[in-house]
Amino acid sequence: MPQTFNTRITRLFNIRHPVLAGGLMWLSDADYVAAVVNAGGMGFITSRSSATLPEFETQLARCAALTSAKPFGVNLSTSRHSAVPLMTYLDAALSAGVRHFETAGRAPADDLIRRIKHAGGVVIHKVPLLRHAITAQRLGVDAVAIVGMECGGHPGANTDMPAMLGGALAAGRLQIPYAIGGGIGNGAQILAALAVGADAVVIGTRFLAGAEVTAHPAYKARMVAAGEHDHTVCFASNTPLGGAWRVLNNATAREVREREAQGRTDYESFADLTTGTLQRDAAYAQGDVEQGMLSMGPAVAFIDQVEPIAAIMDRLMAEAAAATNRLETLTRS
Numbered sequence: 050m051p052q053t054f055n056t057r058i059t060r061l062f063n064i065r066h067p068v069l070a071g072g073l074m075w076l077s078d079a080d081y082v083a084a085v086v087n088a089g090g091m092g093f094i095t096s097r098s099s100a101t102l103p104e105f106e107t108q109l110a111r112c113a114a115l116t117s118a119k120p121f122g123v124n125l126s127t128s129r130h131s132a133v134p135l136m137t138y139l140d141a142a143l144s145a146g147v148r149h150f151e152t153a154g155r156a157p158a159d160d161l162i163r164r165i166k167h168a169g170g171v172v173i174h175k176v177p178l179l180r181h182a183i184t185a186q187r188l189g190v191d192a193v194a195i196v197g198m199e200c201g202g203h204p205g206a207n208t209d210m211p212a213m214l215g216g217a218l219a220a221g222r223l224q225i226p227y228a229i230g231g232g233i234g235n236g237a238q239i240l241a242a243l244a245v246g247a248d249a250v251v252i253g254t255r256f257l258a259g260a261e262v263t264a265h266p267a268y269k270a271r272m273v274a275a276g277e278h279d280h281t282v283c284f285a286s287n288t289p290l291g292g293a294w295r296v297l298n299n300a301t302a303r304e305v306r307e308r309e310a311q312g313r314t315d316y317e318s319f320a321d322l323t324t325g326t327l328q329r330d331a332a333y334a335q336g337d338v339e340q341g342m343l344s345m346g347p348a349v350a351f352i353d354q355v356e357p358i359a360a361i362m363d364r365l366m367a368e369a370a371a372a373t374n375r376l377e378t379l380t381r382s
């Protein structure tokens with residue numbers, strides 16, 4: 050699908066479509082990120098999903114091969130525990146030629162930004178609230194992504210600000226380019242995001258049943274079947290794990306909610322359920338979708354089949370074009 054939108058973010062990342070595929074723990078590996086890049090967007094390998102440096106380096110090399118050396122990105126978590134120190138992941142990515150970074154979590158430290166900039170790289174920092182975006186802007190990031198309360202995964206401190214509202218407010222308050230994310234799964238929403246002032250969208254959930262996602266067919270079938278009410282939010286009020294977490298409403302999530310209702314607030318009370326290896330091994334690898342905290346949001350309702358990422362991207366851009374035509378019709382009449 051040819052380029053239709055030319056924004057500050059398509060220029061910053063040198064991409065055809067204003068679509069960023071946010072990092073997905075365990076799932077945004079080389080194959081997924083390469084599929085996004087080859088489809089005209091920008092994807093980010095989650096460094097934290099690699100338990101060792103050699104494993105991470107293998108992912109980087111595989112992605113470079115699958116993209117025929119097109120630029121691709123790496124997601125760095127600035128607050129969550131990583132098996133390998135953050136700066137070690139960063140240095141490995143820079144050595145492999147990666148220049149595009151999505152950071153998420155705490156405000157990125159000066160030396161992180163400086164090291165990326167010094168290497169000629171670009172960093173977009175993902176935040177749940179506009180005020181965090183303003184801080185990141187002051188710290189010198191190139192762009193920010195603001196995710197609404199409806200996003201899959203961790204909306205952080207954002208429990209009441211939808212993506213479109215935050216995105217519209219951002220227009221008057223940010224000077225740097227910004228993307229908005231959360232609940233976006235249809236191309237008309239991309240047009241709406243651009244209309245309120247954003248330069249791109251961040252998508253996670255809509256891509257979960259992509260053919261190139263490394264996950265069990267039963268997991269993808271569950272994503273196809275799920276509707277907009279099949280998610281739940283855990284840890285909305287207490288924060289043993291750092292805040293709200295929007296996931297598939299499955300047996301694990303219900304057990305977490307049950308323990309929350311019993312007033313348990315310490316990390317140990319939930320550790321057996323929230324461990325990432327439960328998601329990775331039981332759900333993503335073996336297809337038992339009742340096990341593990343499986344991040345997703347209401348945009349899952351837009352998934353209607355397993356199909357290549359390029360086909361999803363083409364559909365999104367065709368929907369954006371149809372929405373543009375609709376607006377033209379309305380303004381002519």
Ligand SMILES: Cc1cc2nc3c(=O)[nH]c(=O)nc-3n(C[C@H](O)[C@H](O)[C@H](O)COP(=O)(O)O)c2cc1C
Binds near residue numbers: 152252253345
């Ligand atoms: C399965 C899954 C795993 C995620 N893991 C991460 C992660 O490790 N790091 C991160 O920055 N964001 C993570 N996210 C958030 C996405 O990058 C993105 O911001 C979010 O999915 C956008 O909202 P949407 O799901 O409504 O499209 C994850 C989201 C999902 C659905």
